[in-house]
Every structure is written in C-alpha cells, then in structure tokens.
Amino acid sequence: MTKHTYDMGLVGNCAFLALINTDTSVAWLCWPRFDSSFVFGSLLDTQKGGEFSVRPAHGAAFESKQYYQENTNVLRTEITTADGRYRVTDFAPRFEQYDRYYKPLMFIRKLEPLAGAPRVRVVCNPVGEYGRKPLTHRRSSNHIAYLGLEEEIRLTTNIALTYVLDGEDFALNETKYLVLTYGAPLEAPLESTVERFLGATGDYWRKWVKNMSIGNFHQDQVIRSALALKMHQYEDTGAIIAATTTSLPEAPGSTRNWDYRYCWMRDTYYILTAFNNIGHFEEMERYFHYIANLSGKVKGKYQPLYGISGTTELVEQELDLEGYLGNQPVRIGNDAYTHVQNDVYGQVLVALLPLYVDQRFVNRERANPEALMYEALRLIDATMDVPDAGLWEFRNLAQYHCYTYLFHWAGSHAARQTARALGNKEMEALATELNEEAARRIEQCYSEELGAYTNAIGSPHLDASTLQLILMGYLDPHSDRARRHLEALEKELKTPEGLFYRYRHADDFGTPETTFLICSFWYVEALACVGRLDDAIREFEKLIAYANHLGLLSEDVDAKTGSQWGNFPQAYSHVGLMNAAYRIAKKLDRPNFV
Incomplete structure (x- = not known):
C-alpha cells in the first residue's frame, strides 16, 4: 500500500x-x-x-x-x-x-x-x-x-x-x-x-x-503547530475546535468518519496547557470565557462536546456525498453530545484553576468562581458511581474508567487549590473528600498481574489514556510503579515505529486499525517524565516525520505505511506535539523538571 x-x-x-x-x-x-x-x-x-x-x-x-x-x-x-x-x-x-x-x-x-x-x-x-x-x-x-x-x-x-x-x-x-x-x-x-x-x-x-515563549528544541515544528492551533480558535466565542474537517476516515473503509468541527471538553486541559506553555494568554482567556458561558447551559451534566456558539444539540446526520476517496458515510453533527463522559467535570476544574491562582489574570476575569467550582464538584460527587463512555466515546459500552477517575482526582485537587486561594474552607473540605475517593477508585483499576493500571475497574484491557497517570502527577514519575506501568503500556500498545494505539481491544466498530497521534505524543511526554530523555527525543523525532509537507498533522497514522488518516489538521495532535516538545525542552534545561 x-x-x-x-x-x-x-x-x-x-x-x-x-x-x-x-x-x-x-x-x-x-x-x-x-x-x-x-x-x-x-x-x-x-x-x-x-x-x-x-x-x-x-x-x-x-x-x-x-x-x-x-x-x-x-x-x-x-x-x-x-x-x-x-x-x-x-x-x-x-x-x-x-x-x-x-x-x-x-x-x-x-x-x-x-x-x-x-x-x-x-x-x-x-x-x-x-x-x-x-x-x-x-x-x-x-x-x-x-x-x-x-x-x-x-x-x-x-x-x-x-x-x-x-x-x-x-x-x-x-x-x-x-x-x-x-x-x-x-x-x-x-x-x-x-x-x-x-x-x-x-x-x-x-x-x-515572536511573542511565543519556547525552548530551542525543534522550534520550527513547535511554531507551525502553534500557528495551526491558533487558527482553530473561533475567536468570536473563544471555542477551539478539534479539527478543520468532517468525515475524513480514521482508516479507509472503517466508517469511523466523524464531524470534528466542535469543541470537546476532554481537550480543554491539554489545549490550555499548550497555550500556557508558549506564553500566550489571550487565547486562554477567550477559552475560559467560552467554558464559563457553558455553565448556564448545564442541565444536570456537562456534555462531552458543544458547538462553537455553545450549541447543545449536535444531531448527527448523513449526507448524500461521495465521501473522501469514496469513504462513506459523510456525517455532520456528532451524537457524542448525548454521551455520558464524566471526566469533563474535572477538565473544567483543572482548566479554570489558573484564573484563581495565577496572578497574571486580573479579578475582572474571575467570573463567579464559587458557583462554577461548586457546580463541577457536585457533578463529580454525583457521578462517582456512574459508569460512562470514557474519553474515546464508546457508543455501546459503559464502564468505570480509570481516566474518568483521574480527572475526578485532578479536578478536585485543582478545586482544593482554588478554595485555598479564595479562603473557602467548605469548598476545600468537599474537594479533599472527593480527591481521596477518586484516588481509591483509581487504585481499583490496578492489576497486580500486569503491573499496570487497566482502562477501567474490572477490565483486563490497557489504554493509552492511562499515560496521564504519570503526566498529571498521580504516579510519582520516579517510582517503580510508574516505570512498570509505562513498560506494560509499551509492550501492549506501542508499534515498532514508535506509534501508539489508543487501545487494541474491539469496540463498537471492531479493532482499531490506525494509531492515534496524540497518544504517541503522550508516550513521549511520559518517557521524559520518568527520566528516559534520550528515548523521548528519539521517539519525538520519529513522530514529526508523520507531518505532511507543511508540518501539519492528522488525527491518525497507519503504522505500517506511515499514512495520514482521520480529520485534518487535527488540533489535538498539534497540542500533543507542543506539550511533548515543552516537556523535553524543560528536561534538557532542568534535568529534575517533572
């Protein structure tokens, strides 16, 4: 091929x-x-x-x-x-x-x-x-x-x-x-x-x-990724969409053809981290306001995704079009808006944290903090025992996902920091209680046999999203448990080319055929975190070869051919590159940086 x-x-x-x-x-x-x-x-x-x-x-x-x-x-x-x-x-x-x-x-x-x-x-x-x-x-x-x-x-x-x-x-x-x-x-x-x-x-x-703050590590690719990401922000509302296009297939003939022209809550933390890492705050502030405006649309839960104007109903339709290289169906809208995806509450809390603890954001930008924080904390509390579709949006499978509990843990940790900054003892106590409960649930995902955290409580499957246990500081990157967890994921999900599958088990549409590029960049970050810096640099340099002639990245890559698939350009892939490059650059400058 x-x-x-x-x-x-x-x-x-x-x-x-x-x-x-x-x-x-x-x-x-x-x-x-x-x-x-x-x-x-x-x-x-x-x-x-x-x-x-x-x-x-x-x-x-x-x-x-x-x-x-x-x-x-x-x-x-x-x-x-x-x-x-x-x-x-x-x-x-x-x-x-x-x-x-x-x-x-x-x-x-x-x-x-x-x-x-x-x-x-x-x-x-x-x-x-x-x-x-x-x-x-x-x-x-x-x-x-x-x-x-x-x-x-x-x-x-x-x-x-x-x-x-x-x-x-x-x-x-x-x-x-x-x-x-x-x-x-x-x-x-x-x-x-x-x-x-x-x-x-x-x-x-x-x-x-010129106003970007970046290290010397592969500056050209970081600049191009930042420019591409910037264009994906719909400035009128502040929303940042996942990709420019709809219905470009994740693999030819897979029917995994989705409309990505919407704003996914699961991407929030990573996108804001990327803008923070390059020192661009205007985009962060606009995105903050978009998220804050969504709170008025919450009816018992946050949706996994919203339209760029905050639209809540994104009804999926199929169009009578020939499709990219004949790949059908062609879809507009995305039924994932109906899914239960409970990590979004933690995403909101982690995303809003800088507004309350970073002194570069002035008071007038901190709209109604207690109400937003309490709302998200109450939703974490209410969904602690509710299975969900997970960040990969399984359409016919609900589980108690490790990744969801990680964001319950990270979100409540962020809320605790915010509560301390606001002097709100009641909020701090609630956040601490939820943080400890989320940690207990994460530990229920640990498999002694595999020496790793599985994708959900009671599941035997590994999932690249659990790389975030290391990246978000739940696991001490210098610990034996972090090392073993990373090695287990490598063994199960990494291809010889250095690419990473999201998972290898079957889902609603069969077994995934292509690797998910953001997961490969998470892997690079994890390598840097645990001190395997030479490995991180080598794998990063393999990944940038999967860009097109202009340095633009797709969502998916076929490991065997190096082919680009999925929607394009994929903002999420560029975010992954920027954050991985930042982590490596910091490690090169400060070896003890986590």
Missing part, C-alpha cells in the same frame, strides 16, 4: 478556515462559521463540492511547490509548467485595526508570474447546503456576485470576468488579485488594499510568533 498524506495547506484568521491543495484548488472552505456548510468541499465530493482553482491551461502537466511564508499562516503555491512558472499566495486577512482584530470573511488569492509565459485558468463555483444548492451568479462591472445563500458571496478581481465565467485560459503576464467575500464585500481599491492586507497579515503572524 502506498503512503497516503493530506497534501494540503491550511489558511485562516480565527473566523474561518480553508484547505488548499497543491494544485491550488480550494479543497475545503466553510462559511460563515467553522461548522457551517462548505462553499467549497471537493474534499468530500468532487462533483457537488464546487471549485475555486488557478490551474495551468488545458490540463497541462505541472510540478508544484507549496510552503508558508516564514512564521505566518500565509500560504504560497508555486506551479511550474512547460510554458512558465507562477505563484498563488493565499491568506485570510488578520491584523489589528482600530484597537481590535480585523478578521473578515474574506479569502484572498494573489497570482504572480515568476518565469516564462504561463497560461492559467481560473474557476470559481461556490455551492450551498453541502452541495445540494447550486448558486446563481450576477455579473457586475468588476465583480461576480453568487446568489442563493443568506448573504452574498462576491468575487472581486482584476482578471477579465469573461475568462472566469467562461472558464477560459489567459496569459498571466502581470500580477492579478482575487478577493472572495461572504456578506460585506470589498469596496476599497483592489490592488493596494490586497497588498496592504497581505503585509499587515504577515506582520501580525510574525509578531504573534
């Missing part, structure tokens, strides 16, 4: 995201929100997905080179044909203006001839309602309006509109510009405005990178 990679680059501005193929076609762009219908979605259907491309004329053979402008999310694709060479620069404007961020629903393409006399063909054919709704167009003097959605899509360009509408080739002998907007159109001068926006957007991203 040949190696499969997602040969695409990501652009975005924290209001929308787009994926660009190496042939310049837009594979994926959803408007007006991350979780809206695509307007370009050839990724999931080559016929119904629309098209926006700047390809060579007459289907000519070509070579492609795609790269980011250094330390930015400005993407460049260079196309070389027998006739010549040209470059397409793609970006979503983002910069500070009038004391706030300018982040319009505007996708900009700059076309430049570089050598020879290249001839190109520009096609722009947006669609609506996941390909079910073709749009009509209206030609004006300098733009084409696409009609049929709630708001107008407009293409403003200095290319002859006839060439675009008729799909005709033309000679690219000077710089051309394409500005596609949803809603508010571009009313300013085209060329000078695009150049100003391009310069300001590049400056914004470079400044953002």
Whole structure:
C-alpha cells in the first residue's frame, strides 16, 4: 500500500478556515462559521463540492511547490509548467485595526508570474447546503456576485470576468488579485488594499510568533503547530475546535468518519496547557470565557462536546456525498453530545484553576468562581458511581474508567487549590473528600498481574489514556510503579515505529486499525517524565516525520505505511506535539523538571 498524506495547506484568521491543495484548488472552505456548510468541499465530493482553482491551461502537466511564508499562516503555491512558472499566495486577512482584530470573511488569492509565459485558468463555483444548492451568479462591472445563500458571496478581481465565467485560459503576464467575500464585500481599491492586507497579515503572524515563549528544541515544528492551533480558535466565542474537517476516515473503509468541527471538553486541559506553555494568554482567556458561558447551559451534566456558539444539540446526520476517496458515510453533527463522559467535570476544574491562582489574570476575569467550582464538584460527587463512555466515546459500552477517575482526582485537587486561594474552607473540605475517593477508585483499576493500571475497574484491557497517570502527577514519575506501568503500556500498545494505539481491544466498530497521534505524543511526554530523555527525543523525532509537507498533522497514522488518516489538521495532535516538545525542552534545561 502506498503512503497516503493530506497534501494540503491550511489558511485562516480565527473566523474561518480553508484547505488548499497543491494544485491550488480550494479543497475545503466553510462559511460563515467553522461548522457551517462548505462553499467549497471537493474534499468530500468532487462533483457537488464546487471549485475555486488557478490551474495551468488545458490540463497541462505541472510540478508544484507549496510552503508558508516564514512564521505566518500565509500560504504560497508555486506551479511550474512547460510554458512558465507562477505563484498563488493565499491568506485570510488578520491584523489589528482600530484597537481590535480585523478578521473578515474574506479569502484572498494573489497570482504572480515568476518565469516564462504561463497560461492559467481560473474557476470559481461556490455551492450551498453541502452541495445540494447550486448558486446563481450576477455579473457586475468588476465583480461576480453568487446568489442563493443568506448573504452574498462576491468575487472581486482584476482578471477579465469573461475568462472566469467562461472558464477560459489567459496569459498571466502581470500580477492579478482575487478577493472572495461572504456578506460585506470589498469596496476599497483592489490592488493596494490586497497588498496592504497581505503585509499587515504577515506582520501580525510574525509578531504573534515572536511573542511565543519556547525552548530551542525543534522550534520550527513547535511554531507551525502553534500557528495551526491558533487558527482553530473561533475567536468570536473563544471555542477551539478539534479539527478543520468532517468525515475524513480514521482508516479507509472503517466508517469511523466523524464531524470534528466542535469543541470537546476532554481537550480543554491539554489545549490550555499548550497555550500556557508558549506564553500566550489571550487565547486562554477567550477559552475560559467560552467554558464559563457553558455553565448556564448545564442541565444536570456537562456534555462531552458543544458547538462553537455553545450549541447543545449536535444531531448527527448523513449526507448524500461521495465521501473522501469514496469513504462513506459523510456525517455532520456528532451524537457524542448525548454521551455520558464524566471526566469533563474535572477538565473544567483543572482548566479554570489558573484564573484563581495565577496572578497574571486580573479579578475582572474571575467570573463567579464559587458557583462554577461548586457546580463541577457536585457533578463529580454525583457521578462517582456512574459508569460512562470514557474519553474515546464508546457508543455501546459503559464502564468505570480509570481516566474518568483521574480527572475526578485532578479536578478536585485543582478545586482544593482554588478554595485555598479564595479562603473557602467548605469548598476545600468537599474537594479533599472527593480527591481521596477518586484516588481509591483509581487504585481499583490496578492489576497486580500486569503491573499496570487497566482502562477501567474490572477490565483486563490497557489504554493509552492511562499515560496521564504519570503526566498529571498521580504516579510519582520516579517510582517503580510508574516505570512498570509505562513498560506494560509499551509492550501492549506501542508499534515498532514508535506509534501508539489508543487501545487494541474491539469496540463498537471492531479493532482499531490506525494509531492515534496524540497518544504517541503522550508516550513521549511520559518517557521524559520518568527520566528516559534520550528515548523521548528519539521517539519525538520519529513522530514529526508523520507531518505532511507543511508540518501539519492528522488525527491518525497507519503504522505500517506511515499514512495520514482521520480529520485534518487535527488540533489535538498539534497540542500533543507542543506539550511533548515543552516537556523535553524543560528536561534538557532542568534535568529534575517533572
């Protein structure tokens, strides 16, 4: 089997995201929100997905080179044909203006001839309602309006509109510009405005990178991962989605095709840790506010995931689309919102801790702390004896998961620290009681025979999520028990290539075929924690080879072929890389760092 990679680059501005193929076609762009219908979605259907491309004329053979402008999310694709060479620069404007961020629903393409006399063909054919709704167009003097959605899509360009509408080739002998907007159109001068926006957007991203606090360990990959993660925050509400896409299969033919354009509570702790590790607090604060706003929607429990606006109902539907490389079903929505996943309460408590103990956050950011804390603690108390679906969201299996009890333990520990900071003795006592009870439940997952903690009380199965027993400090990383636990997980779940399965036992859809990349990075962190630093560095350097040509990571990797699978780019995988690199860098600088 040949190696499969997602040969695409990501652009975005924290209001929308787009994926660009190496042939310049837009594979994926959803408007007006991350979780809206695509307007370009050839990724999931080559016929119904629309098209926006700047390809060579007459289907000519070509070579492609795609790269980011250094330390930015400005993407460049260079196309070389027998006739010549040209470059397409793609970006979503983002910069500070009038004391706030300018982040319009505007996708900009700059076309430049570089050598020879290249001839190109520009096609722009947006669609609506996941390909079910073709749009009509209206030609004006300098733009084409696409009609049929709630708001107008407009293409403003200095290319002859006839060439675009008729799909005709033309000679690219000077710089051309394409500005596609949803809603508010571009009313300013085209060329000078695009150049100003391009310069300001590049400056914004470079400044953002300069303000990162990172070590010297594989800085280039950490920077790219941080830039990718940043784009996955929907700034309007602060939500951070798991991935750009929906329905890219975890393995071909597996039917494990899920919509990941939502905000998972299970990711909260790791995402906030990643932003904290690079010293970016603005993103943390926005995410804090998103979580705090969810508390008003809690009806006896937190859901495992929410929409980017805090939507509680994410009803799963299947669409009549051909699917990525023919993989069906194509799903939107995610029924995991109905699941019982009890680690979320601890996730909320651990996530909110910095608001109350870190002096860099001022009082006005600490909204109603006792109410939020008590709410989460009461939910931990109420669910201590309730089996759940676990963080891997088993659809037909409820157990008493070790990982859930770990977050009961970590969340109550965080609440105890917060209670002390607030001088709340009653909360401190409740948190201490729950912390001790959670520890007792974790110990019920320990198998003397295996010398390791299993995935649930009474279960014989091992699970990579229990690596977190070491990473979160439940197990002393220097203890014999931590060493034996890690060795047992290695023996059961690690592949010869250094990748890690989530688990190897069968679930609702059979036995997992591909490894889960975040687990591999957890393994690297655990190696660093227990003092196996050389092993950690070696395994980390194996893992970064599974990125695509731009350093972007998928959700899953086929260990045998090195193929990328699952939704892409996967924010969670980039979070794992950032946190593993941070742990190694700290160990290199301070060998006793845990």
